[in-house]
Amino acid sequence: MDFELTKTQHMFKKEVIRFAKKEITPRVQEHEIKNEFDFNAFRKMGDFGLLGLHFPEEFGGGGADVLTTIIAGEALGEAGVDGGLTLAYGAHSFLCADTIFSHGTDMHRKKYLPKLISGECIGCMGLTEPDAGSDVASMKTTAIRDGDHYVLNGSKIFITNGPIADIALVYAKTNPEKQHEGISTFIVEKDTKGFSSGAPLKKMGMKTSQTSELFFNDCRIPVDNLVGQEGMGFLYAMQTVEWDRSALLAPMIGGMSYAIKQCSDYAKKRYQFHRPISHFQATKYKLADMKIFLEAARSLVYRIAWCKDQGQAVNHLEAAVAKLFVGDWSLKPINDAMLIHGGYGYCHEYGMEMLFRDNRLAPIGGGTSEIQKKIISKLI
Amino acid sequence: MNFTFSDNERNLFQEIESTLTQEKQNFVQDTLHTEKDIARALIALKQKLTPFGYFKAFNDSASMGPTATLEMMRIVARHFPSLLLGMEYGYRIFTEIRKYLTESFIQSLQIKDTIPCAIAFCEDFVETDTKPSSITVQSVDDRFLISGEKKFIILAGMAKWIVVNGLIDCKNAIFFIAPQSDGLVISPLVNKRIFPELTIANIELTNCPVPKNRVIYPEQMNAFINQIQLFENLACIACALGMIDRCIETTTQFAKTHQSENKPLIAHQAVAFSLAEAVTLRQTAELLAYRSAWMLAANDSEKFVMNHCAKIFCAESAETIVSQCMNILGGQVFLENNMVEQMLINAKFIQLMGTSTHLARIAIADVALK
Numbered sequence: 001m002d003f004e005l006t007k008t009q010h011m012f013k014k015e016v017i018r019f020a021k022k023e024i025t026p027r028v029q030e031h032e033i034k035n036e037f038d039f040n041a042f043r044k045m046g047d048f049g050l051l052g053l054h055f056p057e058e059f060g061g062g063g064a065d066v067l068t069t070i071i072a073g074e075a076l077g078e079a080g081v082d083g084g085l086t087l088a089y090g091a092h093s094f095l096c097a098d099t100i101f102s103h104g105t106d107m108h109r110k111k112y113l114p115k116l117i118s119g120e121c122i123g124c125m126g127l128t129e130p131d132a133g134s135d136v137a138s139m140k141t142t143a144i145r146d147g148d149h150y151v152l153n154g155s156k157i158f159i160t161n162g163p164i165a166d167i168a169l170v171y172a173k174t175n176p177e178k179q180h181e182g183i184s185t186f187i188v189e190k191d192t193k194g195f196s197s198g199a200p201l202k203k204m205g206m207k208t209s210q211t212s213e214l215f216f217n218d219c220r221i222p223v224d225n226l227v228g229q230e231g232m233g234f235l236y237a238m239q240t241v242e243w244d245r246s247a248l249l250a251p252m253i254g255g256m257s258y259a260i261k262q263c264s265d266y267a268k269k270r271y272q273f274h275r276p277i278s279h280f281q282a283t284k285y286k287l288a289d290m291k292i293f294l295e296a297a298r299s300l301v302y303r304i305a306w307c308k309d310q311g312q313a314v315n316h317l318e319a320a321v322a323k324l325f326v327g328d329w330s331l332k333p334i335n336d337a338m339l340i341h342g343g344y345g346y347c348h349e350y351g352m353e354m355l356f357r358d359n360r361l362a363p364i365g366g367g368t369s370e371i372q373k374k375i376i377s378k379l380i
Numbered sequence: 381m382n383f384t385f386s387d388n389e390r391n392l393f394q395e396i397e398s399t400l401t402q403e404k405q406n407f408v409q410d411t412l413h414t415e416k417d418i419a420r421a422l423i424a425l426k427q428k429l430t431p432f433g434y435f436k437a438f439n440d441s442a443s444m445g446p447t448a449t450l451e452m453m454r455i456v457a458r459h460f461p462s463l464l465l466g467m468e469y470g471y472r473i474f475t476e477i478r479k480y481l482t483e484s485f486i487q488s489l490q491i492k493d494t495i496p497c498a499i500a501f502c503e504d505f506v507e508t509d510t511k512p513s514s515i516t517v518q519s520v521d522d523r524f525l526i527s528g529e530k531k532f533i534i535l536a537g538m539a540k541w542i543v544v545n546g547l548i549d550c551k552n553a554i555f556f557i558a559p560q561s562d563g564l565v566i567s568p569l570v571n572k573r574i575f576p577e578l579t580i581a582n583i584e585l586t587n588c589p590v591p592k593n594r595v596i597y598p599e600q601m602n603a604f605i606n607q608i609q610l611f612e613n614l615a616c617i618a619c620a621l622g623m624i625d626r627c628i629e630t631t632t633q634f635a636k637t638h639q640s641e642n643k644p645l646i647a648h649q650a651v652a653f654s655l656a657e658a659v660t661l662r663q664t665a666e667l668l669a670y671r672s673a674w675m676l677a678a679n680d681s682e683k684f685v686m687n688h689c690a691k692i693f694c695a696e697s698a699e700t701i702v703s704q705c706m707n708i709l710g711g712q713v714f715l716e717n718n719m720v721e722q723m724l725i726n727a728k729f730i731q732l733m734g735t736s737t738h739l740a741r742i743a744i745a746d747v748a749l750k
Contacts, residue, residue: 001674003381284741296664299664
């Protein structure tokens with residue numbers, strides 16, 4: 001066993017933190033309070049190479065391995081980038097672009113990846129429906145073949161980047177009679193007739209990411225927009241959600257490092273009863289528990305990255321364990337981070353309440369904790 | 381990075397597993413009635429494990445390294461948690477502190493074919509303070525007369541030397557005391573509920589004479605004590621992981637074979653989810669433990685913090701998992717000599733052993749606050 005990061009990975013992490021602190025974090029609070037997506041920061045992430053880090057250079061990517069990609073996500077969190085932007089980045093780069101790269105045709109890759117990697121276009125993924133969340137196979141959206149086209153009807157919900165996306169990767173049933181085997185994957189461009197998005201949903205956290213419904217009303221798309229094979233969509237979705245359970249968790253790990261640093265700085269300066277609150281054991285306990293969670297979760301997330309780098313396509317157990325642990329076990333330490341700040345922790349200015357709200361998505365998005373338990377218990 | 385063991389390491393683990401399975405009868409609880417039985421079992425187990433390189437010091441080039449050694453320890457703990465602690469406290473800790481001793485001093489200890497040492501650092505039943513040792517020392521000719529009490533000493537009754545820390549003129553010192561010394565009273569904890577096959581005792585020293593050539597003053601006293609605590613914690617980590625394995629294995633087997641409402645227990649969502657949580661904690665604990673062990677080999681600057689993190693997480697996860705498994709196993713766990721009930725008690729005690737979870741949390745936070 002070897003848990004060492006390479007020197008290059010260490011240096012790259014520092015570079016990403018430096019970039020994010022300069023180009024993104026100074027405006028995080030402003031965007032968060034206005035529920036605005038930071039288009040400028042997103043483009044700069046593209047320019048820096050973050051949006052396509054793990055894609056081949058021929059498409060404008062960085063050719064990095066998965067572990068390095070995950071370290072970049074961790075670095076964003078550690079720099080204090082809000083969960084909304086990193087969620088948008090994840091939905092764009094992993095849930096949308098990576099599926100096009102992994103299962104799309106050469107034409108798909110050449111047409112869409114360079115624009116997605118540079119940040120010129122924004123991508124989203126449409127899987128969840130109003131009546132089909134954890135139970136993906138019960139989705140109602142259909143894609144019925146009609147000559148050289150598929151006709152899409154139905155709707156999607158909770159779609160990150162939905163209102164701002166130029167390209168949607170949509171899952172729909174080409175054979176409504178079937179369950180999982182009836183699901184296929186399609187690329188739908190923004191201005192396609194019959195395709196529209198709803199108004200941004202008002203959420204508890206991740207406020208800078210724009211989330212909405214997607215509507216398909218006799219939306220005709222060319223058969224060439226089918227990604228991969230008909231009926232394989234569920235498998236693609238499952239491979240995609242592995243990113244949910246690794247790369248999208250990484251910024252939360254980084255966020256815990258950020259919280260520890262903030263709490264430590266605050267606790268040393270904040271005096272109560274004539275001494276810094278860092279001298280109180282109750283404060284120390286909270287900091288220790290945050291650190292224990294951070295290290296435990298980091299190991300799990302790095303492991304998924306390593307598994308993916310070994311070419312293991314579907315790491316169900318490892319991914320589910322990481323997602324469940326980060327989802328469920330992060331709630332207490334992130335709550336502690338807010339409590340260390342007392343009343344200030346409840347105020348926007350100190351950033352802890354934003355971390356708390358953003359983190360509440362962890363046990364829900366990308367497969368609820370219950371779904372992870374279901375997966376794990378089946379594999380026991 | 382590499383998250384797997386090599387083929388060689390995996391083969392080794394398998395060999396140890398089958399050796400311990402074959403030898404199980406010799407080391408089970410009902411054959412270990414007295415201190416002599418336990419001492420004999422420890423020596424026999426040491427002989428079985430030595431050929432696997434189990435006791436090699438980590439800085440020895442022939443060592444399998446801390447991560448693989450931790451896994452070997454975990455396998456032993458899966459079968460014999462009490463004996464694992466005995467071996468680690470009795471043998472490995474001494475192996476790891478040898479570098480602080482001169483060769484002539486080691487020779488003079490005459491430890492061949494014995495259990496070399498029992499570490500006697502703990503002074504309170506519940507270790508909640510970092511106060512200096514209360515042992516008093518008086519210099520008389522070529523001896524020191526030492527007085528005071530030490531608590532919860534593993535193998536105190538059977539080790540060749542009891543290793544006691546104290547202060548001489550405000551300077552830390554380590555005393556190697558023979559168990560048969562005058563002024564030393566060893567009181568085994570006869571009715572203890574923890575780790576039945578592990579001898580634990582309190583000692584009382586009253587002007588106990590210790591020859592001056594049996595005292596060492598490590599130049600790097602903090603490093604010396606840290607080293608001991610690190611290996612105590614490593615033993616606790618392995619013990620916790622072994623118990624977790626055993627508990628999940630037992631409970632899963634039960635949940636698959638025991639029926640309720642005409643279906644196996646594991647087919648009930650609450651049971652399945654509870655086991656899923658247990659498996660999640662186990663995987664997280666083992667990864668954290670491996671990473672902390674790897675840091676010892678890498679001499680990482682965070683090795684002490686990670687050692688504390690892993691010890692706390694593994695020990696507390698063991699308690700959580702055992703408790704959840706008890707809910708699945710039901711009332712049978714409260715029958716006499718039930719392994720799972722014993723595990724709950726042991727898991728709790730593991731949190732106090734080595735560096736207590738309280739002190740470890742304070743140490744972690746102090747680093748975070750720097």
